[in-house]
Amino acid sequence: MNGLLPVAGLSLAAAAIVMTLTAYTARRTGRVSVVDTAWGIALLAVALVCAVLAGTWQSWLLVVLVGFWAGRLSSHIFTRSRGHGEDPRYEKLLGGSLDEVGMGVAVRKVFLVQGAAVWLVSLPLQGAAVAGPDRGWVVWVGVAVWVLGVVFETVGDAQLKAYKADPDRGPVMDRGLWSWTRHPNYFGDACVWWGIWLAGGVASGWVPGLVTVLSPVAMTVWLVWITGARLLEQTMMQRPGYPEYAARTSMFVPLPPKG
Known part of the structure; x- marks a missing residue:
């Protein structure tokens, strides 16, 4: 059995690292919608952290399940959005384009929220790592x-x-x-x-x-x-x-x- 705080803390750190890299990519491309592709990748990163901490067959099986789902979802979204501009949903959420509102607004309204959401959705992965x-x-x-x-x-x-x-x-x-x-x-x-x-x-x-x-x-x-x-x-x-x-x-x- 692993400690709750190390599992929860490292899971949150994994989500934060992926979202930080995604925010950097968004600034380079001018598209906040790249976060949709990163969503599955962030959950896979958390699954890997939990499996390394737990070392059980259950947690490594969860890596396989999350990895297959994440790979299919991220590749589908990337292929569908390639060559297109910003998703209108994000422009509506931000109140304008990324160039108009700035990265501070995007971080607050998108990347912090998405990082917290990744951590919340990954709770079953963390529970398996803690309890086995x-x-x-x-x-x-x-x-x-x-x-x-x-x-x-x-x-x-x-x-x-x-x-x-x-x-x-x-x-x-x-x-x-x-x-x-x-x-x-x-x-x-x-x-x-x-x-x-x-x-x-x-x-x-x-x-x-x-x-x-x-x-x-x-x-x-x-x-x-x-x-x-x-x-x-x-x-x-x-x-x-x-x-x-x-x-x-x-x-x-x-x-x-x-x-």
């Missing part, structure tokens, strides 16, 4: 939930890419997983972190499970109501056909389409 594996079978239940999430993310992104490449596509993507949920990638992301909570927090005991449940709850709240689905819906509802699609399709949890 207690219920091995729960680890594999968590892996199963994680696999479900990765499938939804990967298949949903692939279906969206195929839709965009189809010259005969309709005005709204409503094929495959997208006919059951309007945001299969966000749903998959939530499942990934509920799975990691099971494999890291709950599998280490009920107390670590209760303490670290803030991680998947926070991730789900962000994905649904703050930075994810609800925010995107404000723009998508302006598209022809989208209100009708929304009326028959679940926003988040996959359900059979209505009608």
Whole structure:
């Protein structure tokens, strides 16, 4: 068993180092949105710190789970954003471009917040490093939930890419997983972190499970109501056909389409 303070402190330090390097990259490129690519990398850095401290098979398995998720997410975001300018969401958050508001505002409103969010979401990794594996079978239940999430993310992104490449596509993507949920990638992301909570927090005991449940709850709240689905819906509802699609399709949890 490792001490709580060293694990928590070094995890916070890992997140801070990644966000500092990301802020430097943002200043060089003039784009705060590079933080989206760094999000997964920061969580992987914390997972590695926790595994080195713990040295258990559970923590190293969590490195594999977080690493696969982070690699897929970061490469997807990097490829999608390459060659584009600043994300309008960040310009709205900052109150202007990075050149207009300065790095001080960006650090305060974006990088400090994102660093704290990384630390919060990584609580199951820290719980596993502190307590160690207690219920091995729960680890594999968590892996199963994680696999479900990765499938939804990967298949949903692939279906969206195929839709965009189809010259005969309709005005709204409503094929495959997208006919059951309007945001299969966000749903998959939530499942990934509920799975990691099971494999890291709950599998280490009920107390670590209760303490670290803030991680998947926070991730789900962000994905649904703050930075994810609800925010995107404000723009998508302006598209022809989208209100009708929304009326028959679940926003988040996959359900059979209505009608």
